[in-house]
Every structure is written in structure tokens, then in C-alpha cells.
Amino acid sequence: MTPDRAALDQWYPVAMAADLPSRPGREARLLGRTVRVFADDGPGAEEGGRALPVALAHDHLWASLGAPGHQPFAIPEGLEPGRRLVGCGALRIRCPALRVVESALARVPFVQAIAAPDAVQVREDADELWATLRVPRPAAGGPPAGPMVRVPHPTCAILYGASSRPGAWDVVALLVQPLDEATCAAWSWMALWDDETPQAELIQARQSVLARDRPRLENLLPPLLPLDPGEGAATRADLLPVAYRRWLARRGWTYGAQGAA
Amino acid sequence: MNPVLHDWALSPSCLKPRLMASLVGVPLDVVAVDAHPGREHRAPAFLALNPAGTLPVLTHGDLVLTETPAMLAFLARLAGRRDWLGPDDPAGAARVQQWLAFSSGLTASLGGLRLHAMLGRDADADALRARGVRSLREVEAALAETRIRGAGTFLLGEAPCIADLAVFPYVALAPDGGVSLDAYPAIRLWCRALRALPGFVGMPGLPPLPTP
Numbered sequence: 001m002t003p004d005r006a007a008l009d010q011w012y013p014v015a016m017a018a019d020l021p022s023r024p025g026r027e028a029r030l031l032g033r034t035v036r037v038f039a040d041d042g043p044g045a046e047e048g049g050r051a052l053p054v055a056l057a058h059d060h061l062w063a064s065l066g067a068p069g070h071q072p073f074a075i076p077e078g079l080e081p082g083r084r085l086v087g088c089g090a091l092r093i094r095c096p097a098l099r100v101v102e103s104a105l106a107r108v109p110f111v112q113a114i115a116a117p118d119a120v121q122v123r124e125d126a127d128e129l130w131a132t133l134r135v136p137r138p139a140a141g142g143p144p145a146g147p148m149v150r151v152p153h154p155t156c157a158i159l160y161g162a163s164s165r166p167g168a169w170d171v172v173a174l175l176v177q178p179l180d181e182a183t184c185a186a187w188s189w190m191a192l193w194d195d196e197t198p199q200a201e202l203i204q205a206r207q208s209v210l211a212r213d214r215p216r217l218e219n220l221l222p223p224l225l226p227l228d229p230g231e232g233a234a235t236r237a238d239l240l241p242v243a244y245r246r247w248l249a250r251r252g253w254t255y256g257a258q259g260a261a
Numbered sequence: 262m263n264p265v266l267h268d269w270a271l272s273p274s275c276l277k278p279r280l281m282a283s284l285v286g287v288p289l290d291v292v293a294v295d296a297h298p299g300r301e302h303r304a305p306a307f308l309a310l311n312p313a314g315t316l317p318v319l320t321h322g323d324l325v326l327t328e329t330p331a332m333l334a335f336l337a338r339l340a341g342r343r344d345w346l347g348p349d350d351p352a353g354a355a356r357v358q359q360w361l362a363f364s365s366g367l368t369a370s371l372g373g374l375r376l377h378a379m380l381g382r383d384a385d386a387d388a389l390r391a392r393g394v395r396s397l398r399e400v401e402a403a404l405a406e407t408r409i410r411g412a413g414t415f416l417l418g419e420a421p422c423i424a425d426l427a428v429f430p431y432v433a434l435a436p437d438g439g440v441s442l443d444a445y446p447a448i449r450l451w452c453r454a455l456r457a458l459p460g461f462v463g464m465p466g467l468p469p470l471p472t473p
Contacts, residue, residue, distance in 0.1 A: 016298060089298030092381055094439070185381065200293035200301065204270040207297070211271055211379075211465030215436060 001181055003031040007255035008066030011053075012155065013175040013187045014045060015061045016087050031065055031255070032180035058173060058189050059087050073128075073152035077171045078191040086199065088188035088206045090177065095217040096256030097155035097176040097184040098225040098248065103213055104157050104174050105240040108149045120148070122243045128152045129247045131240055151244060154253050155184070165193040172206065181256050182223060186210055228259035263288045264336070267310070267318040269296040273375070273430035274368060275317040276464045278332040281426055283462045285340035297380060330361040333423040347422035360416055360424035367396055367431040374438035375431075393440055397448065400432060404447035414454045421455060429455055433467050 014028045015037045025038025028045075035047045045052040045063040053064045057072040078085060093100060108131065123130040129151035146169060150158040155176040163170040175187040188206045227249040248257060264282070266289045268275045282289045295301040296316055303314045311318045311327045319326040319335070326332045337345035347357035370392035377384040403416060413419035416428065433452045435442060442449055455461065456470045463469050 019298060087298065090381075092379055094378070198293060200295035200299070203295055203297075203299070204293050208270050208465045212468075214379075215466050 001255065003065070003181075003255050005066065006251070006253060007031060007178075009064065009068055010066075010153065010155075011055060011057075011062040011064050011068050011072040012177050013060040014063045014177055016089065016187075017043065017056050017059050017061050018087070020061060028177075029179040030063065031178055033065065035063060035065075037061060037063070058175070059085060060175060060187060060189065073156070075158060075171065075173060075191065077169070078173075080191070082193070083171075083191045084194055086190040086192060086202050086206075088190065088203045090185040090187045091207060091210045091214065092179070092183065092185050093210075093214050093217050094183050095220060096181060096224055097178040097186075098253075098256040099217055099220060099223075100176050100184060100186050100210075100213075101151065101155060101157045101174065102225060102241050102244055103217060104159060105149060105151070105244050106238070108159065108240055120239065122239065124243060124247050124250075126251075129243060131243075149240065151247070154248060154251070155256075163193040168193055170194070178256060222258060224258035225256060226259050227253075227257045262322065263290045264319055264321040264339070265290045265292060267292050267294050267307075267316060267320075269294055269302075269316050271379075271465060272296070272316055273372060273434050273464070273467075274315075274329055276430045276462075276467070277329045277426055278317055278319055278336060279464075280430075280462055281333050281336045281345070281423070284426075284458060284460045285337060285342045285345060286460070287336050287340050330364065330423070330427055333361075333426055337423060344420060345422050347417050347424055353417060356417060357422060357424045361427050363396070363399075364427035364431070366392070367428065370396060371431040371435050371438055371440065374440065375434060378438045390438075390440060393435065393438070397432065397435065397440070397442075397445055400428060401445040401447050404451050408447060408450075414451055416451075421458065425451075425455060430464075430467070437466050 012030055014030060020037060020039035020043055023038045023040055025036040028035050028037050033047060035045050035052060037045045043054055043056060043061045045054050047065065053068055055062045055072050058075055058078055062072045077083065119134055121132045121134055131148045133145050133148050147160045149160065152158065155178060157174045159172040159174065160169040161172065170193060171191040173189045175189060177185040177187065179185055188210065190202065190206065225245065227245050264287065266278055268291045279289065294307065294316060301307055302316050308314055310325065313327055315327060319332045326335060334346060348354060370389050373384050374386060374389040374393055376382040377386050407413055407418060415421045416424045432448060453470065461469050
């Protein structure tokens with residue numbers, strides 16, 4: 001499918017900012033098209049000689065094939081002094097970008113909180129989808145009360161987890177680049193309270209999470225994400241994936257989706 | 262003093278020494294190397310250790326090993342497990358060496374295809390796939406013939422040995438590169454048998470068998 005206006009006008013991550021070659025740069029795929037990314041006097045991207053809108057955010061280069069009309073979404077935690085910022089690179093997966101985000105939402109560890117009604121608050125704003133845990137978890141090892149996940153972009157999710165610092169959350173951003181409708185590159189970027197763990201261990205732990213999920217994601221049927229609410233029977237544990245699909249459908253998002261109303 | 266393994270969690274080559282060490286009970290000190298995206302294995306500090314810039318590297322005192330067949334043999338002997346070295350008769354021992362050499366071709370073909378599919382590395386994917394499939398057919402034929410003779414489930418017969426561990430990771434993870442194992446029933450049975458061994462450790466995409 002040709003990407004529609006909404007998909008074209010989005011920002012997408014296309015490279016790590018620290019890993020940009022000088023001109024003529026490197027080829028990258030975006031929405032089924034080939035672009036070149038490079039850094040000369042600042043980072044840039046072009047498609048067939050046409051300069052594309054670019055932005056630097058969260059240590060990545062973002063590009064758009066259309067006219068975004070806004071800056072890439074912010075991750076305020078990433079600006080807090082003392083946090084350790086870790087870019088984990090990208091893993092390619094033969095599935096639509098939406099499937100990677102949905103799968104991350106399905107794994108948000110809130111299942112135990114379901115017993116308490118209204119323990120999880122889901123907020124579907126026009127621009128963003130949020131899930132917040134409203135009660136502190138009695139059991140150790142789980143997330144404290146507070147934000148759990150944020151979807152600021154159809155192909156990106158911010159996951160909040162317990163950190164080594166009381167009252168603060170570690171942040172894992174899943175930034176997915178749709179290479180075309182059926183394949184994607186999943187970038188991970190983390191903002192952590194951690195001064196001890198070796199960098200390579202942090203990166204490999206994050207890569208392993210995605211790599212474990214990859215075979216399942218590549219074998220989902222249908223490959224495209226169904227947005228029709230009549231598809232399948234949702235249970236309470238599907239709260240976030242269902243909210244995500246509904247949020248996409250309400251935005252009229254179609255790229256990588258099927259059966260959108 | 263434990264052997265030290267310089268490791269990347271997503272590398273099937275790195276699984277070979279980790280799996281061998283776990284199966285024979287040798288503790289390893291594992292050092293994570295930021296191979297992706299950092300390309301730390303091509304940086305001067307790592308090249309001083311292994312000029313070839315490949316992972317894994319296994320060190321033990323002054324000994325520095327950069328070839329996985331050597332690591333497998335070393336770990337088996339270190340544990341006093343000569344049974345893992347395979348048969349001792351001339352033909353059996355030669356077959357073990359044959360599979361160890363064969364395994365490096367899998368790293369290039371199925372391994373190259375996997376890096377292309379997962380990390381977008383430049384590659385002639387069609388050529389790698391054709392080579393990989395030829396190798397899979399060879400493994401399938403060998404395993405099927407052994408079973409038909411009633412000689413066992415593993416490459417050298419009744420018992421697993423270093424030949425199995427050298428060939429196993431890239432074969433079992435072929436689907437990561439888009440090569441299905443559906444057409445290779447003997448390979449799939451062999452993979453299950455290896456995954457069922459006590460002490461088996463896997464990696465992302467290659468979990469141990471669920472315990473019943």
C-alpha cells in the first residue's frame with residue numbers, strides 16, 4: 001500500500017545521531033522508499049536529491065517524507081541530569097512497525113494490578129495514549145505507582161520501569177522505523193538511573209528482549225494489525241493492545257494496519 | 262581462575278562455547294562486547310586481543326582462542342569430558358573434524374543471511390540462502406542416514422559431541438534469516454534432542470525446551 005498523508009507527515013527514526021557518515025551518506029528505507037542519511041554541516045536526509053525535513057531527538061536522526069508541521073515528540077526524562085542515555089541500535093523485524101509497538105504494550109507488567117479495579121488508568125488523548133498505575137504495588141519487583149507506558153506516536157512507545165532510584169523510573173523508548181508496510185527496524189534508546197552496569201550489558205539485555213520476541217512477531221497472522229474491533233475476542237489482559245488499536249483507528253491510521261474503519 | 266568469554270548475546274557463534282561450558286559444567290566469566298551498534302569488536306582494544314576482529318574470544322591465562330572449534334575442544338578437555346570430543350577411531354575422529362570445518366561455512370552462509378535480515382548488513386542474500394540451503398540438506402541427509410541405520414540421533418551417533426555443538430546454533434537459528442526448517446524433519450528432531458540435554462542454555466530465538 002502507498003503510505004497516506006498521515007503516514008508521510010510523521011517523523012521516523014532513521015539512524016543514530018552518532019553514526020552518520022559524511023556524504024554521499026548511507027541508504028535507508030522509509031515507508032517503502034529509499035532515502036540517504038548523512039552528516040556534513042549537521043545531519044541531513046534526502047530522497048532522490050530532494051532534502052527532507054530532519055530533526056535530532058533522543059540521540060537519533062528523525063526524517064519525514066512529508067511536512068510534519070511539528071517537532072518530534074519529547075521525552076522529558078531524557079533531559080534530567082544524572083540519567084545515563086543508552087542507544088541500543090536497531091533490530092530488523094519482518095512485521096509492520098505497529099506489531100512491535102502492540103507487542104510491547106501487551107507485555108507491560110500490569111497483569112497483577114488487574115485484580116484491583118481501576119488500578120490502571122488508560123488515557124487516550126488525541127495525540128497520545130497513556131497507561132498509569134494508580135496504586136503502589138504491594139509485591140516487590142513490580143513497577144511503583146506512576147506512569148507505565150506512553151504511546152506518543154503510532155510507531156513508538158515509551159516504557160517506564162522500576163529504577164535503582166526511589167521514586168524515579170527508568171525509561172526505555174522503542175522507536176520503530178517502518179522500512180515498508182511489512183518490515184521495520186526497531187530502535188531502542190534508554191534513559192536510566194544506573195552508573196554501574198557496563199554499557200555492553202545494558203545494550204545486550206535490551207537487544208535480547210527484542211530478539212526473543214522477533215520469531216513470534218514474524219509469524220503473526222494476519223501480518224497487518226487488525227483495527228476492526230470485531231476482530232478477535234479481547235480479554236482484560238489485552239487492555240493496552242486494544243486501547244492502542246482503538247487509538248490508531250480513531251486517528252484514521254492505516255499504514256501497516258488492516259480493516260480500519 | 263575461570264576461562265573468560267568475550268561475548269555478544271545475539272551471536273550464534275558465541276553460543277557455542279557458552280553451551281559447551283554449561284553442558285560440561287565449566288564456569289565462564291562472560292564479558293559483554295558491544296558488537297552492535299558499537300562495533301567494539303573492531304576497535305583497537307579488541308583487535309589487540311583478536312586481530313581478526315571476530316567474536317567470540319575465549320581466554321584462559323595466556324591462552325587466547327578465537328576459533329570456536331578450538332574452544333569446544335578446550336572446554337571439553339578442561340572438564341575432563343573426553344566423551345564430548347567424539348569417537349576415537351580414525352574414521353569417527355575424522356568425521357568430527359569434517360563437521361568442525363563444515364561449521365565455518367554455516368557461519369558465512371546462514372550466519373551472513375541472519376545478520377542481513379536482523380541488522381541490515383549488506384549481503385547477496387540469494388547467494389547466501391542458496392549456500393545455506395545446500396548445507397542444511399547435507400546436515401539433514403547425514404542425520405537421517407544415521408537414524409535409518411539405527412545409530413542414533415546425533416551427527417556421530419548415539420551421543421552428542423563437539424561436532425553437534427559446532428553445527429547446531431546456525432542451523433537452529435536459520436529461521437532468523439528467513440530460512441524455514443519445516444523441510445528438515447531430522448534436523449528438527451536433532452535440535453529438540455540437543456535442547457533437551459541437561460544443562461542446555463539457549464539464546465534469544467533459541468530457548469530451552471519447556472520443562473513438563
